[in-house]
Amino acid sequence: MTKKLIAEFIGTFWLVLGGCGAAVLAAGVPDVGIGWLGVSFAFGLTVLTMAYAVGHISGGHFNPAVSLGLMLAGKFESKELIPYWVAQVAGAIGASVVLYLIASGLPEFAAGGFASNGYGDASPQGYSMTAALVTEVVMTAFFLIIILGATSAGAPAGFAPIAIGLGLTLIHLISIPVTNTSVNPARSTGVALFAEGPAISQLWLFWVAPLIGAALGALIWRAMSTDD
Template sequence: MMRRVWAEAFGTFWLVFGGCGAAVLAAGVPDVGIGYLGVALAFGLTVLTMVYAVGGISGGHFNPAVSLGLAVAGRFAYKDLAPYWAAQVVGGALGAAVLFAIASGKPDFVAGGFASNGYDALSPGGYSMIAVLVAEIVLTGFFVLIILGATSKLAPAGFAGIAIGLGLTLIHLIGIPVSNTSVNPARSIAAALFAETGALGQVWLFIVAPLIGAALGGLLWKALLERD
């Protein structure tokens, strides 16, 4: 179990450091900033690379919602949820801490939102709480369906990481304007800890909605799609 927990911590560290790092360090650079597309690709690439690096050890969840969705679908033991969640939250927080240490080394650094998630005034597009809630539930549900399908026995072997990474990229392309895209409570908690906005007060939604969406995704897979 300890090897699996370490793998989840490293993977979630990389997801937060790489994905949020792209948003904080590179997205807004004048003339050469990577924008929404670059940030979406960064999040997808973090998952893709870690699935192949440590996914063979822990299953490559890097996300408390994914762990729950897999448990609901019968692909993961409920008894292992607590250590996985702890590793994911701690790993994500450490990733955000290292990112903050780097970003704050720039003379004119202002943490601002620090790639955190939000609704209403903290939504990039000003979307309402209900709109963000629906988006996070639906996007997380489909993310879990992608993972379950890509890792099923009926899927082509060896390509799961690519499908999952590209799936997360697409999810971010849809969700960044709405909520800055969470679909991952560990990622949301990590960024909110260092944000200078009211993100920490809104982080509850980005814990609850992804967990609901993931559970629904697991239920739908088990009831309607599972064949293996």
């Protein structure tokens, strides 16, 4: 169990450092910034690389919503859920600390949103709370369907991390303008601790909506899966 938790810590750490790091350090650099497209691929690549690196140890969840969805789909033991959540949130916070130490080394540094998630004034394009809630529920549900489908018995062997990583990339391409894309309560929690503005007060939505979405995704998958 300890090795699984270490793997989840490392995987979530890399997801937050790579994805949120791309947003904080590289997205807005004048003339050479990677923009939303680059950030979308950064998040996808973090999951793809860590799924191959440590997925065989822990299952490669790196996300409390994914752990819940896999549990409800019968792919994960309920007794491991809370320990996984603790490891994932700890990894996200650890990565956020490292990212803050790096970012604050710039003389003109201001934390600002610090890649946090939000709605209303905290949404990149000013989307409402309802829009944010719907987006996070639907995107997380489809993320679970992708994960469960790509790792099912009938799927081509060895390609699941690619499908999952590209799925997360697509999710970001769709939803960054709405919420700055969470679909991951641990990712949202880590950077919210260092962000200015309403990130902490709005954090509830980025736990509730992904968990609901993960549950829906698991139920949809179980209804259509042909796995025994």
